Amino acid sequence: MADFSIGVDLGGTNLRIATVSTDGQLLEKVTLGTKTALGPNHVISEMCDAIRQLSEKYQKEGKFLGAGVGIPGIVDLNTGMLRKSANLSGFEEYPVRTEIERRLGIQKNGARVVLENDANVAALGEQWLGAARGVPNMAVVTLGTGIGGGIVLGGKIWHGMNGMAGEYGHVTLEPEGVPCGCGNRGCAERYASASAILRMAKEAIAAGEAPALAKAASSDPEFGAQSIYNLAMRGDEPSRRIFRTFGRYLGIMLAGIVNVLNLDMYVLGGGVSPAWDAFAPTMFDELRARSLVYAATAPDNALMADSRKEAAALVQKESITARKTIITRALLGSDAGLYGAARVAVLSS
Amino acid sequence: MADFSIGVDLGGTNLRIATVSTDGQLLEKVTLGTKTALGPNHVISEMCDAIRQLSEKYQKEGKFLGAGVGIPGIVDLNTGMLRKSANLSGFEEYPVRTEIERRLGIQKNGARVVLENDANVAALGEQWLGAARGVPNMAVVTLGTGIGGGIVLGGKIWHGMNGMAGEYGHVTLEPEGVPCGCGNRGCAERYASASAILRMAKEAIAAGEAPALAKAASSDPEFGAQSIYNLAMRGDEPSRRIFRTFGRYLGIMLAGIVNVLNLDMYVLGGGVSPAWDAFAPTMFDELRARSLVYAATAPDNALMADSRKEAAALVQKESITARKTIITRALLGSDAGLYGAARVAVLSS
Numbered sequence: 001m002a003d004f005s006i007g008v009d010l011g012g013t014n015l016r017i018a019t020v021s022t023d024g025q026l027l028e029k030v031t032l033g034t035k036t037a038l039g040p041n042h043v044i045s046e047m048c049d050a051i052r053q054l055s056e057k058y059q060k061e062g063k064f065l066g067a068g069v070g071i072p073g074i075v076d077l078n079t080g081m082l083r084k085s086a087n088l089s090g091f092e093e094y095p096v097r098t099e100i101e102r103r104l105g106i107q108k109n110g111a112r113v114v115l116e117n118d119a120n121v122a123a124l125g126e127q128w129l130g131a132a133r134g135v136p137n138m139a140v141v142t143l144g145t146g147i148g149g150g151i152v153l154g155g156k157i158w159h160g161m162n163g164m165a166g167e168y169g170h171v172t173l174e175p176e177g178v179p180c181g182c183g184n185r186g187c188a189e190r191y192a193s194a195s196a197i198l199r200m201a202k203e204a205i206a207a208g209e210a211p212a213l214a215k216a217a218s219s220d221p222e223f224g225a226q227s228i229y230n231l232a233m234r235g236d237e238p239s240r241r242i243f244r245t246f247g248r249y250l251g252i253m254l255a256g257i258v259n260v261l262n263l264d265m266y267v268l269g270g271g272v273s274p275a276w277d278a279f280a281p282t283m284f285d286e287l288r289a290r291s292l293v294y295a296a297t298a299p300d301n302a303l304m305a306d307s308r309k310e311a312a313a314l315v316q317k318e319s320i321t322a323r324k325t326i327i328t329r330a331l332l333g334s335d336a337g338l339y340g341a342a343r344v345a346v347l348s349s
Numbered sequence: 350m351a352d353f354s355i356g357v358d359l360g361g362t363n364l365r366i367a368t369v370s371t372d373g374q375l376l377e378k379v380t381l382g383t384k385t386a387l388g389p390n391h392v393i394s395e396m397c398d399a400i401r402q403l404s405e406k407y408q409k410e411g412k413f414l415g416a417g418v419g420i421p422g423i424v425d426l427n428t429g430m431l432r433k434s435a436n437l438s439g440f441e442e443y444p445v446r447t448e449i450e451r452r453l454g455i456q457k458n459g460a461r462v463v464l465e466n467d468a469n470v471a472a473l474g475e476q477w478l479g480a481a482r483g484v485p486n487m488a489v490v491t492l493g494t495g496i497g498g499g500i501v502l503g504g505k506i507w508h509g510m511n512g513m514a515g516e517y518g519h520v521t522l523e524p525e526g527v528p529c530g531c532g533n534r535g536c537a538e539r540y541a542s543a544s545a546i547l548r549m550a551k552e553a554i555a556a557g558e559a560p561a562l563a564k565a566a567s568s569d570p571e572f573g574a575q576s577i578y579n580l581a582m583r584g585d586e587p588s589r590r591i592f593r594t595f596g597r598y599l600g601i602m603l604a605g606i607v608n609v610l611n612l613d614m615y616v617l618g619g620g621v622s623p624a625w626d627a628f629a630p631t632m633f634d635e636l637r638a639r640s641l642v643y644a645a646t647a648p649d650n651a652l653m654a655d656s657r658k659e660a661a662a663l664v665q666k667e668s669i670t671a672r673k674t675i676i677t678r679a680l681l682g683s684d685a686g687l688y689g690a691a692r693v694a695v696l697s698s
Binding site: 158164165172175183256263289 | 502520522613641644674
């Protein structure tokens with residue numbers, strides 16, 4: 001018997017809703033498609049139906065404390081509205097939090113609805129139950145199509161002045177580098193993301209330097225970062241080189257963050273993070289060379305253990321007791337956001 | 350009648366000790382030379398004599414709450430020892446805090462001695478009484494021979510895991526750039542510090558591109574960043590170009606910090622900060638182009654007012670009420686560290 005909250009991951013493709021007890025058990029998870037084409041009213045109705053069903057189902061187990069909703073975009077924490085979102089068109093002018101509260105009649109029973117950026121809840125999830133369990137100050141770097149980021153300080157999400165903190169993806173790494181959609185040149189996510197991997201592969205193919213990549217690109221309709229990783233793992237040198245470059249720039253980015261923030265732990269998540277073996281060596285090389293803070297606090301072992309659970313236990317110990325700077329992989333995968341969203345509802349209640 | 354604490358600025362050249370009331374009045378300031386050649390015992394004795402005299406003199410006015418000591422170097426907050434200092438040789442193995450407490454008999458009367466990094470106390474000083482008065486989350490960037498940094502979150506110094514936070518000076522801006530003493534290449538302080546200005550001037554002179562600089566360098570025995578600034582203000586184009594480059598790299602560095610931290614205010618202090626007019630235009634250009642967080646939150650006016658006090662009042666208002674990201678100049682000069690050191694003793698008592 002434990003009280004519980006509900007975590008929601010409102011993505012551009014999937015809408016996932018989970019009941020999570022306050023002691024961190026995922027009791028039930030529902031996955032729906034996000035029918036953005038039908039508009040925010042429809043999506044929020046489906047979400048609220050699921051929240052209501054789950055909260056009623058588990059109310060005999062404990063008290064329903066509230067719902068946290070992770071959303072890809074910039075959330076206005078005061079109004080509970082989305083200020084900007086690339087993946088949820090039509091939501092920008094929609095009063096998301098108010099509508100959820102209204103449909104659930106939630107203000108009456110004391111529970112709370114909290115809207116939060118998806119990278120922030122993923123960070124909180126990893127801090128609560130994942131790779132950084134028990135580590136008070138940490139950051140998550142999400143390596144996906146772009147680079148997302150969340151920072152947790154003292155066990156709470158660091159929002160910055162207006163919820164925009166953690167924009168690592170647009171830190172300049174090469175002042176005269178590759179143009180970015182944000183208007184800048186040389187942003188981190190032009191070098192250390194899935195789309196950067198694809199760009200580098202296309203460039204290598206165009207230069208005639210990568211026959212295996214060229215073959216895969218022309219024969220595989222789903223050619224992408226995963227295919228390039230597979231080739232790298234099979235020893236294809238041009239593919240390996242791409243991941244080394246990825247690691248190099250990720251290391252430069254992390255070195256800067258480590259120098260500025262001096263956190264206990266940096267957790268790498270997102271779709272590219274399983275390619276750890278291919279990019280981690282150059283990443284650690286750059287960290288040691290470019291961050292005097294990292295060099296002074298690096299753990300003795302490289303922490304590249306195969307067993308993620310074992311590594312996590314080790315790094316938590318190193319971080320907490322030995323004051324070492326730990327760079328490691330996320331543990332919870334896409335559930336990090338669900339756990340974190342559920343957690344944020346409890347923390348703010 | 351107000352209680353008071355004592356702030357100490359223990360620099361490599363000067364040892365300054367000030368009595369500061371809890372309401373922010375600097376009651377008295379003593380400046381001594383730091384006789385590092387005579388060893389830490391001697392320096393700490395002189396410091397303690399001055400602290401004792403000042404605390405006794407003002408004890409009729411209010412209660413002596415403690416002393417804060419700002420030191421250039423990495424301070425171990427647990428032991429109160431210096432872990433590393435470039436300017437105070439011989440202090441690394443010396444139990445600074447314990448020795449001060451012992452000499453002042455300070456544990457008996459309930460007052461406290463706090464050791465703190467000098468850039469951190471400067472940040473706290475500007476946040477308490479300077480450019481960022483009333484602004485909870487801010488950072489100071491000290492533009493001197495190198496680049497120092499301090500971060501204040503929620504009105505308190507952000508130390509990071511082991512006191513090393515705020516090392517902006519060694520953030521990589523050019524991956525293949527100018528070698529730095531830290532072992533890295535392309536560190537910020539190789540491009541946006543007094544020594545960087547001098548390096549660029551020497552390079553321009555060696556290339557035969559800067560006749561006025563060459564003349565000044567050969568005739569002025571104290572040729573340095575100040576002389577180059579004077580030439581820039583008199584319209585010398587090679588000198589102006591150096592400050593534009595300085596501003597460009599400072600802007601790139603700040604853009605990264607703004608993207609990651611999303612603070613309310615960034616305060617530029619240190620010996621080069623009075624050259625604001627020469628470097629601020631390119632700095633703001635880069636900030637707007639390279640930080641989507643800054644672009645979304647930049648104030649309408651450029652905030653380059655001549656009157657520092659007026660500008661400070663304006664920026665505080667903008668930062669606090671309009672949620673604008675403010676980049677501005679420090680107000681307190683070298684006294685920031687004294688105020689902050691006095692403050693840190695009160696905050697931790």
